Amino acid sequence: MSLLKRALGLDTRPERYAYAIDPVMGHTAAGKIPDRWIQTTCGYCSVGCGMFIGVKDGRAVSVRGNPDHPVNAGMLCPKGLSEHETLDAPTRARYPLLRPSTLGHAQGRPEPGRGTPSSGRREPAERRRNRRLERVSWNEAIQTMVGTFRDVREAYGPQAVGIISTGQLVTEEFYTLGKLVQLGLGTANYDGNTTLCMSTAVAGYKRSFGSDGPPGAYEDLERADVILLIGANIADNHPILWQRLGANPGKTLIVADPRVTKTAMLADLHLPLKPRSDLALINGVIRILIENDLIDREYIVAHTSGFEALCESVREYTPERVSDITGLSVELLYRTASLYGNARAAFIGWTMGVNHSTKGTETVNAINNLALITGNIGRSGASPFSITGQCNAMGTREAGFASSLPAYRKFERADDRDELAAIWRVPVDRIPTARGLAYPDIIEAALGGRIRALWVIGTNPIVSFPNLGVLRQALETLDFLVVQDGFHPTPTSEFADLVLPAAIWGEKEGTYTNSERRVSKVNRAVDPPGEARADFDIFLDVAAALGCTEELFPGWTKPEHAFEEWKRVSAGRLCDYSGMSYDALEARGGIQWPYPAGATDAAETRRLYADGRFQTDDGKAHLIPVKWEPFPEPPSEEFPLVLNTGRTVEHWHTRTKTGQVPILERLAPSAWLEMNPRDARALRFKPSHRVDVVSRRGRIRNLALRITEIVAPGQVFVPFHWAEFNANQVTQSAFDPISREPNYKQCAVRVERTAQ
DSSP: OOHHHHHOOOOOHHHOOEEEEEETTTTEEGGOOSSSSEEHHHHHHBBEEEEEEEEETTEEEEEOOOOTTTTTOOOHHHHHGGGGGGGHHHHHHOSEOOSSSSOEEEEEEEETOOOSSSOOHHHHHHHHHOOEEEEOEEEEEEHHHHHHHHHHHHOGGGGGGEEEOOOOOOOHHHHHHIIIIIIIOOOOOOGGGGGTHHHHHHHHHHHHHHOOSSOOOTHHHHOOOOEEEOOOOHHSSHHHHHHHTOOOOTTEEEEEESOHHHHHOOOEEEEOOTTTOHHHHHHHHHHHHTTOOOOHHHHHHHHHEOOOHHHHTTTTTHHHHHHHHHOOEEEEEEHHHHHHHHHHHSEEEEHHHHHTTTTTHHHHHHHHHHHHHHOOOTTTTTTEEEEBBBBTTTHHHHHHHSBBBBGGOOOTOOOHHHHHHHHHTTTTTOOOOOOOOHHHHHHHHHHSSSOOOOOOOOSOOHHHHSSSHHHHHHHHHHHEEEESSSBHHHHHHHOOOOEEBOTTTTOEEEEEEEETTTTEEEEEOOOOOOTOBOHHHHHHHHHHTOHHHHHTTTTTTHHHHHHHHHHHHHHHSSOOOOOOOHHHHHHHOEEEEOTTTTTTOOOSOOTTTSSOOOOTTSOOEEOOOOOOOOOOOOOOOOOOEEEEEEEEETTOOTEEEEEGGGHHHHHHHHHHEEEEEEHHHHHHHOOEEEEEEEEESEEEEEEEEEEEESOOTOOOOOEEEOSSOOOOTTOOOOOOOTTTOOOOSSSEEEEEEOOO
């Protein structure tokens, strides 16, 4: 009867759509008025917006921006405004799940601790996945996992176990996990999905400045008179930062991007350069600045090394040659150089357009070279600034014990290892002297049988890793796969032998560090669903099963215990947290590091290298000559187009979160292909057509076609968020040799009509 009334328009469902007055929000839906507001930090991107979660009857019913937070002043993007809806998603992982047979135990579930005997490989993936995952207790799940890892270690050695983490945990969890992996499990083959987005910036900073760490601050977007964005569409992907940039009416904005992005449309000067020609562009600008004496020679002499070699290396980048490489006119090159070289304070920002490249690290070095020779670092408005990807990518870079020792110490430095051994009270020979395999090399090792068990935490590589066919084969080759995630099923958890349900943002406590090095508090507003647990608690359970709790985590019961130890580990280092406390972070809306013990002014903007002293042996920044090269897979007769991939404002990564938010799904329900009208005419395509994108490795099927001048002739663009339109079916296994970050862009493709 109610359905009939609704169809006739007689039932307006007043119980659902009733409005009331909230003392904070004013007129709003009655169901969204909370009993209480919980202060926290957004769990999506690296901007680090302060916000409140509204809780009613134990459920998160709404969110609002924190007007007093120094990052966002109350503003939130579409994802942040609907973030509470991810907590009740129907795809939340709720219970530990175990596949009922593994190799050698075809009859029923394996005994705890005896999951994978040493004789041979596990049964074929198709047969194994036909057996459904079954609910088990947490005790059985942890004992099976730890016992299986022990079996693998005994049979193949400690490096036969690999771990791939995320950028979504709190810093306390990253710190705990790093110690657990390196000192408890005893494997160095540990990395995070941050290698897929930010390892290039990390490597570039280390090579130029001697340490990771973005030098500038968001405030610089408001203080710079010239802002150069390279491969960074912040209007779409970091819209709150666009608000900061928009608050600077006196700026000149230059955007270098092959695509006419929303940010490029709003620029004073758009440089529509050819794909992967940014390194040549920067070298060409450096040459023009040197020849016209638009450089800071005093700063160069006092604070850098390698200037003569840099001068020699850019001689070949004449304006005419750079024009040919980039497709930009000589006049445009001189105009760009003049704007940057004559700036009072120049800011350079970049994201994945730079990082996702086989030449990414060297491009970051070129960016740093440009900032250094003009003295645009360590000053208000002046910085080379990598805009980080995930909410706590910085936290894992600082504390995670993966690509470096905690607090930016170096594996190869004996004094760094000695310091940590003394703090942790462990023999120094327990601490690795070199980093283990990076993310792509862990996958390659799994494919080759050198890694036999893999623990994947909070990431979805089946959608996010390049060249899907290679990854799928690697996961099917493993003896044992553990997936720990807040969501199930995901395309990756469907491969798992064991699924561990984890709490997500809004359900646990800790800290995030954002792109400007601001540490902000994250709070628990509601309980996780079912038997899901905080990653911190899962790690302590694994430590207990390994028998290393008292040695590595003595007396730890809550994240604050990890935070207090991390403060001691970071004390005196570049990323010094020692003056911070949970109470101070709550009260002040986050504090930028370095913030040593005894510091008093938390509100002061902190920039690195203001004194011209860098983290190198001689205290000087290194000017590093770098050479442009064409991207690894140029177009051909068979594959005549260059594919670019990227993001859209409505979705996040592989949509495990945003795919469950109705309003975001309605705004962007499906992937698409952007193609220039000239190419569409040549192929006789119309806007109503559905198309496939084909490369040497695979095919993306049934994409909606958008014919648009946003992309240049010879180029096409696909967003990468959708598993059902997986862009990584066609991307290539090409990686930066220094950072190991994938070259997700610039692969050669052709476009065909989808078969009816």
